[in-house]
Amino acid sequence: xxxxxxxxxxxxxxxxxxxxxxxxxxxxxxxxxxxxxxxxxxxxxxxxxxxxxxxxxxxxxxxxxxxxxxxxxxxxxxxxxxxxxxxxxxxxxxxxxxxxxxxxxxxxxxxxxxxxxxxxxxxxxxxxxxxxxxxxxxxxxxxxxxxxxxxxxxxxxxxxxxxxxxxxxxxxxxxxxxxxxxxxxxxxxxxxxxxxxxxxxxxxxxxxxxxxxxxxxxxxxxxxxxxxxxxxxxxxxxxxxxxxxxxxxxxxxxxxxxxxxxxxxxxxxxxx
Numbered sequence: 001x002x003x004x005x006x007x008x009x010x011x012x013x014x015x016x017x018x019x020x021x022x023x024x025x026x027x028x029x030x031x032x033x034x035x036x037x038x039x040x041x042x043x044x045x046x047x048x049x050x051x052x053x054x055x056x057x058x059x060x061x062x063x064x065x066x067x068x069x070x071x072x073x074x075x076x077x078x079x080x081x082x083x084x085x086x087x088x089x090x091x092x093x094x095x096x097x098x099x100x101x102x103x104x105x106x107x108x109x110x111x112x113x114x115x116x117x118x119x120x121x122x123x124x125x126x127x128x129x130x131x132x133x134x135x136x137x138x139x140x141x142x143x144x145x146x147x148x149x150x151x152x153x154x155x156x157x158x159x160x161x162x163x164x165x166x167x168x169x170x171x172x173x174x175x176x177x178x179x180x181x182x183x184x185x186x187x188x189x190x191x192x193x194x195x196x197x198x199x200x201x202x203x204x205x206x207x208x209x210x211x212x213x214x215x216x217x218x219x220x221x222x223x224x225x226x227x228x229x230x231x232x233x234x235x236x237x238x239x240x241x242x243x244x245x246x247x248x249x250x251x252x253x254x255x256x257x258x259x260x261x262x263x264x265x266x267x268x269x270x271x272x
Contacts, residue, residue, distance in 0.1 A: 002116040007109050012039040012178070013086035014105075016061075016094045017078055021051050024223060025096040029059050032094055037106040044082040075197055076189035083181055083188055090121075095175040097223040099128065104219040108178050111215045115156070119183050119205050121213035123176040128223040135218055143171035147214065156211040163206050167250035169243075169263050170199035176220045183210050196242035203249055240264055 014032040018025055032041050043056055046066040056063035066081040082093050090112070094100065108121050124144065126135035134140075146168055149161050165171060177198075179188065184205060193200050206212070243263055247256035 005113060005115050005118060007090060007112050009037050009039045009105065009109070011088050012090040012092070012105055012109065013088045014039065014041045014092050014094045014100070015082040015086050016041065016043045016096060017082050018043050018045040018052055018096050019047055019078070021049065022096045026055060028094060028096050028098060028100075029055065029061070031100040031102075032104075033059055033061070034102065035100070035105045036102045037109065039105045040086070040088060042085055044078070044085050046078055046081075074191040075194065076191040079189045079197070080187060083179060089182060090178050090180060092178045093175065095222075097225070098175045099221040099223070101219045101221070107215050107217065107219055111213050112178075112180075115211050115213060117157075117183055117210040118180045118213050119208055119210040120172075120180065120202075121178040121215060122172045123215040123219035124217055125173045125176050126218050126221045128221045133221055143169075143173075146171040150212060150214050151216050156213055157209075159206060162212050163203075163250065166199070166202055166206055167247070168259065170196070170202065170246075172198070172202055173220070173222055174198035175222060184208070193242055195239040196246055199246050203246065 016025070016028060016032065029041075029043075041059075042062045042064060043052065044064045044066060045052055046068075048063075048065045052063060055061075064081075064085040066078060068077055068081065079093055083091050090108075092104075092108070104123065107123065112118050112121050124147075125140075126133050127137070127140065128134075146165050149155060150158075150165060155161050181188070189197055189201055190204075240260070244256060244260045247260050247263075250256070251259065
């Protein structure tokens with residue numbers, strides 16, 4: 001009989017990735033430090049500033065500075081650093097502009113407990129547009145349809161089903177993901193990608209033995225604004241090229257190009 005995991009609050013860390021001077025980061029900090037189940041919180045940055053020092057002191061949060069970023073300017077470097085700074089078995093990379101519902105940590109722990117080899121846990125999510133939380137919109141509903149087959153617990157360990165879901169796009173919201181590093185590759189994120197760095201990781205993880213744990217309830221809110229990295233990439237050509245490369249991991253090139261064409265139209269809804 002396989003050993004079943006049991007995680008507690010002390011096993012989890014929110015690692016807030018901070019960059020520059022975000023006007024929204026304090027809201028993010030408040031959302032993770034006021035969880036109904038209190039877990040660990042740290043801040044990681046490659047752009048140290050007095051502003052971050054003050055916030056870290058105000059909320060009594062350890063602040064880690066990534067010196068490597070000076071020599072290797074890549075999001076993957078920041079995210080790998082963020083994971084390495086957390087000394088717990090579970091890590092959620094909290095994006096500085098986003099918000100976490102009060103039961104996020106609680107629900108993630110509940111769903112992870114009883115699994116045998118969890119790889120990641122991820123939740124449904126809403127978006128924050130112009131100060132208003134929205135969830136019943138076309139783009140999010142399409143992603144829920146894509147993730148529908150992965151709702152049942154018995155499907156969490158199905159490599160075939162998770163790869164079929166990923167073959168039509170990345171429906172997993174990156175800031176909603178909690179990682180289990182001990183069951184994942186040493187280098188979680190590979191430098192090179194910009195907008196598709198998370199999808200690239202899910203594709204690699206999907207080949208591993210273990211469970212993709214789906215919390216089928218809205219437990220975090222992803223902020224959409226003009227200065228976000230995702231919006232900037234979608235407005236340029238980088239995201240299109242990366243998406244096509246990802247579709248080619250699942251489909252022959254002609255089919256990949258066709259799917260990418262429709263996927264790009266759907267991603268355009270990320271713009272305000």
